[in-house]
Amino acid sequence: xxxxxxxxxxxxxxxxxxxxxxxxxxxxxxxxxxxxxxxxxxxxxxxxxxxxxxxxxxxxxxxxxxxxxxxxxxxxxxxxxxxxxxxxxxxxxxxxxxxxxxxxxxxxxxxxxxxxxxxxxxxxxxxxxxxxxxxxxxxxxxxxxxxxxxxxxxxxxxxxxxxxxxxx
Numbered sequence: 001x002x003x004x005x006x007x008x009x010x011x012x013x014x015x016x017x018x019x020x021x022x023x024x025x026x027x028x029x030x031x032x033x034x035x036x037x038x039x040x041x042x043x044x045x046x047x048x049x050x051x052x053x054x055x056x057x058x059x060x061x062x063x064x065x066x067x068x069x070x071x072x073x074x075x076x077x078x079x080x081x082x083x084x085x086x087x088x089x090x091x092x093x094x095x096x097x098x099x100x101x102x103x104x105x106x107x108x109x110x111x112x113x114x115x116x117x118x119x120x121x122x123x124x125x126x127x128x129x130x131x132x133x134x135x136x137x138x139x140x141x142x143x144x145x146x147x148x149x150x151x152x153x154x155x156x157x158x159x160x161x162x163x164x165x166x167x168x
Contacts, residue, residue, distance in 0.1 A: 061082050
């Protein structure tokens with residue numbers, strides 16, 4: 001036990017945490033592999049805001065993992081330096097789902113989003129629809145074209161369920 005109340009139970013090598021172990025600090029904890037005093041390998045990180053299980057590198061979520069958030073959201077996919085990076089799936093508590101690419105923890109690149117009878121498939125930049133995409137509404141209406149900051153912008157085609165359309 002450390003002076004600040006933190007607790008470590010597990011292996012040591014040359015006075016450093018190494019091998020399998022569990023570190024606790026208040027209600028937060030890390031349980032898994034250690035290498036030369038840092039979490040490294042497969043492990044579980046529990047905090048008041050989330051619980052992560054997956055790969056750890058240099059003490060950060062790195063590689064494949066699953067994170068369950070205290071608000072009911074869930075992310076499954078790749079991480080780099082503690083943040084979603086590369087392919088992943090984010091499920092919101094309200095039922096919305098995004099499958100696609102992430103960069104530095106936000107939607108960036110190609111992906112698809114769906115919620116109820118609405119969906120979008122296309123490009124994302126800085127967590128917003130940007131570039132080419134296809135947005136569908138219930139009733140057969142859809143828009144195929146350019147987006148900027150989550151809005152239809154630039155050239156596109158709007159099709160309505162009654163078979164009418166607008167191009168421009």
